[in-house]
Amino acid sequence: YCFTEPSTGCTNCCEFNFYVRPLPVVECPEDFTICIDTPPFDLTGATPVGGDYSGDGVSGGVFYPADAGAGEHVITYTFTDPNTGCTNFCEFIITVIEVVVECPEDMAVCLDDPAFELTGATPEGGFYSGPGVSGGWFDPAVAGVGYHTITYTYVVPGTNCAGTCEFVIEVKPLPQVDCPPFMQACEGDPKVLLNSAYPQGGNYFGPGVSFDGLHYWFDPVIGVGTYLIHYCFTEPSTGCTNCCEFNF
Numbered sequence: 001y002c003f004t005e006p007s008t009g010c011t012n013c014c015e016f017n018f019y020v021r022p023l024p025v026v027e028c029p030e031d032f033t034i035c036i037d038t039p040p041f042d043l044t045g046a047t048p049v050g051g052d053y054s055g056d057g058v059s060g061g062v063f064y065p066a067d068a069g070a071g072e073h074v075i076t077y078t079f080t081d082p083n084t085g086c087t088n089f090c091e092f093i094i095t096v097i098e099v100v101v102e103c104p105e106d107m108a109v110c111l112d113d114p115a116f117e118l119t120g121a122t123p124e125g126g127f128y129s130g131p132g133v134s135g136g137w138f139d140p141a142v143a144g145v146g147y148h149t150i151t152y153t154y155v156v157p158g159t160n161c162a163g164t165c166e167f168v169i170e171v172k173p174l175p176q177v178d179c180p181p182f183m184q185a186c187e188g189d190p191k192v193l194l195n196s197a198y199p200q201g202g203n204y205f206g207p208g209v210s211f212d213g214l215h216y217w218f219d220p221v222i223g224v225g226t227y228l229i230h231y232c233f234t235e236p237s238t239g240c241t242n243c244c245e246f247n248f
Contacts, residue, residue, distance in 0.1 A: 033094075077092075133149060230245045
């Protein structure tokens, strides 16, 4: 530094050093992925130790996945060198995965319905579990009569993040149907009214059977012999059908 005295025109100088100190070398951990239901955890891995973490979901050096929410979150690590007072920082990304799973509506089937493949849950690619479920198929006969809770589980590929939902399949009972032990008539007899099966209101099927719009009849004109007659009844309250049979 040089100064000239205006009144004398004389100049004198002095000098001093200016030190530029280096920033500390700060390194962050690799980016990583966690699930939204992961418990809060201490943030570690950045160097030199002793700095501060900041960002979405960070408080007191602890990361709270549920508070951060789903998505990518930039986390900053800041370190001040106590010897120089110089500060530097680095950044890394924590990706929080939230699995939103939706199940189909509750449904009802009859006990004698054939096994069927379970579908309708999203995202696709998960698996179903519960009474009567095997390999993604539901078998009403195996599950049995009643209400059955079915669970659908989906795991995000490449992670351990999973979500579940539940729905109910009701397996309805078949109506109790009783047929007569047998019926008989002589060749040449008039038509015979079929009304011995219970509950009444069902349908008769078989050789010699006819329906006049109101009643079912068996006509012996079909000839001498033994004929297998089927009777099926549908329960109005459940929509389930059961059948029995007898010889005429």
